[in-house]
Amino acid sequence: MTTPTHQHATILEVAREAGASKTSVSRYFSGERERLSPNLQTSIAAAAQRLGYHPNRMASGLKGGRSRIIGMLVADIRNPFSVAVMHGVEQACRERGLSLMVCNTDNDSALEREHLALLTSYRVEGLVMNAVGSLDRELQALVEQGTPLVLLERELSQVEAEVVGLDNARALDLALDHLQARGYGELLYLSEPPGLASPRQARLTRFQQGVAARALAGEVHCQTLGETESLNRAIGNFLARPGTLPKALLCANGNATLAATRALHSLGARLGETGLLGIDELDWCELVGPGITTLAQPTEAIGRAAVECLMRRRDTGGRTMPARRVHFQASLIPRGSTCR
Amino acid sequence: MTTPTHQHATILEVAREAGASKTSVSRYFSGERERLSPNLQTSIAAAAQRLGYHPNRMASGLKGGRSRIIGMLVADIRNPFSVAVMHGVEQACRERGLSLMVCNTDNDSALEREHLALLTSYRVEGLVMNAVGSLDRELQALVEQGTPLVLLERELSQVEAEVVGLDNARALDLALDHLQARGYGELLYLSEPPGLASPRQARLTRFQQGVAARALAGEVHCQTLGETESLNRAIGNFLARPGTLPKALLCANGNATLAATRALHSLGARLGETGLLGIDELDWCELVGPGITTLAQPTEAIGRAAVECLMRRRDTGGRTMPARRVHFQASLIPRGSTCR
C-alpha cells in the first residue's frame, strides 16, 4: 500500500537545505567540524536532523579508499574462546571508529577462501584471522596490496604478518609443573589433529619435550572430537592400563576439555582421582564435580592487541615492519580436578 | 622497504586486458554471464585471473543501491544462545549470497543506537536484532525507508516488524508440567529484570498464570545476575523457608541457569533434591552434578527463519505485509536436576 516515504537523504540535499555547499557538509561529517564557523555548523546540524541524514559509508568508502571496516575470519564461532577474543577485537575497533565484519569459516577451508574473497571485496582496512586452511597465496597477495594482517594464534610460515597469541611453551610448562606438583605421573595429552594449525603443533611439541624433561610418562591422543566412541575407548584404555602413578588428562583447548569431561563422565571416572587440566577457561569449569583446573587465556587482551597491531602496521604503511609475534601468558586456575 | 606492488585492479583494467568493454566485465561478474559469448567469457575470466581482480563491493553497493549486507544487532554476543542463532542467520545469508555484519550492543542502549546508525550508514538490506532499548523512532524510520526488519524474541509495540522467537507460553507450560509431574510444589522463578524485553515479560507472566492454574506455590526473583551475594541470599532464603513440598528453581534463560547453578553450588545444595530447570540448552548442562534439565530452543531454525522473513518482506516490497509472529517450540531435555 504505502511505498517507502522517502529515500535516504544525500549530502547534496542537506547542503541545499542548510544553504551550504556539499563540501562543508562533508567536512561537518568527517571530523573537520571545527574548521567551520559556528553558524554554519548549527545550520548544517539542523538540516541534517530535519532530513534524517546519515552519511553513506559505501560512497565515502569508494572515493576515500577507506572502508572503515576491519574484517575478522573466525574458525569456529561457537567456540567461547573465539567469541571472547572477538569481543576484544570489537571493542578495540569501536574505540577507533572502525566497524567489524565477522565471518565464520566453520573450520572449512573452502568457506574460508570464499569469505576471504568477500572481505577483500569490501576493501577491509585490516584483517584478523585464525587461519584454517592453506590460503598462503591469497593472504600474501593481500599483504602485498597493503592490507594489514594479523594472525591469531595459528601462524602461517609463508605469510609475512604478525601473530598474536598465547605463549604456548610457557603455558604447557605451567600445566606440567602443576600436574607434577600434584603428584600425577602418567599423562594423556588430548588434542584435535594438529594439521596445519600451528598452536596445536606448538603445544603438542612442548608437551612432549616437557614430559621428557620431567621424566613423566606422557602419551598423546589426537582425534576429531566429534567421534565420541573412539575418544571414550582411548581414554578408557589409558585409565585401565596398569600403572603405579596417578593419571591425568591434559586438554589442548576448550573443545578438548568439553569432550574429555564428557568422556570421563560417561566412563564414571572421578575427577581428581583422575586428573584433568584444560587450556581455556570456560564458564562451567568451576561447576563440574570438584571443579576443573584450567589455564585461562587473556582473551580480551588478545583481541585488543590484534587490532593494535593492525593499526600500527597500517600507520607505518604496509610492509615496513618486520613480522613479529606478540605473546600472552596464561594463568593457572587450580581446582579440584587436579587434587587427589 | 617494498611499497605495495599494485593496487586493486579495477573493472576497467580487466576490460582493457581482456579487450572487452567494462560493461561486459560488469555483466560477467554480476550474474549475467550467460549473456556473453563463450569467447568473451573465457577472455574475461583469464584477464581477471591474471590481474587478481575482485569486484569492489563498495562501488557496486553505491551505484546499484544494494549493499548485499544484512545487519545483525546482538544484545549479548557472549551468550551462547545468541551465537547459535547468529550461526543460523549467517548460514541462511550465505546461501543467498548475502554478507552479515554483526554488532554487539552489550545490552547497552546507547551503544545500540550508535550501532544502528552505523548499519544504516552501510545501507544494509535487512536488519535482524534483539532490541535492548527504546529505539522505536529510529526503527520506525528505518522500516518506512523500506529496510526489512526482523526482531528476535523481543517485540517492540511501536514498530511494524516481524518477530521470530520461542512460543514462550507453551515453553513455560512445558516446564511447569514437568516440575509438577516430578513432584516439585514450591517454585522460584529466576530472571533478569524484564524491563522492556518482551520475552522476559512474557515468560514471567506465563509463569505466574501457570503457577496459579496448577495450584503451585510460585515466587519470582528478578535481579541483575552479576550481583552474586544478593542472588545467593535470595536463593538461600527460598531454600531455608519452612515448607512441606519439594522446592525447585526455574531459570528464565541460560545466564540465569548459570547464575543459579553457581549459587546452588556455593550454598551446597544438592541438585535434584532442589529442583533446577533452565530455559536454553548449554554445552555443560549434562555435566554438572546429575545433569541439569533444560528447555532447548531450536536456535539454528530461529536464525534461518529470521532471514527468511527478511527476504520475503524485501521481495514483497516494504510494508505490504502485515507484521507477523513466528513461533518455535521448545523441547524438554529431562535430566537429574529435576529428579528427587
Next chain:
DNA sequence: GCCTACGATGGGAACGGTCCCATAAGTAGA
C-alpha cells in the same frame, strides 16, 4: 532484397561521497 527483431557488445551518465584547488575576506607586518 528490404525491414524488423533480436542477440551481443560498448559508451557514458549516474550513484554519494572526498578532496584538491580556487576564491574571498579578513588580518598582520612593513
Next chain:
DNA sequence: TCTACTTATGGGACCGTTCCCATCGTAGGC
C-alpha cells in the same frame, strides 16, 4: 596602503561500479 598569509567556504573532478541506451551484425519473414 600594499603584500603575504590565514581562515572560511565553494566548485568540480574523480572513486569503481551499474544500467540505460545506443550500435552493429545477422537471421528470418514477407
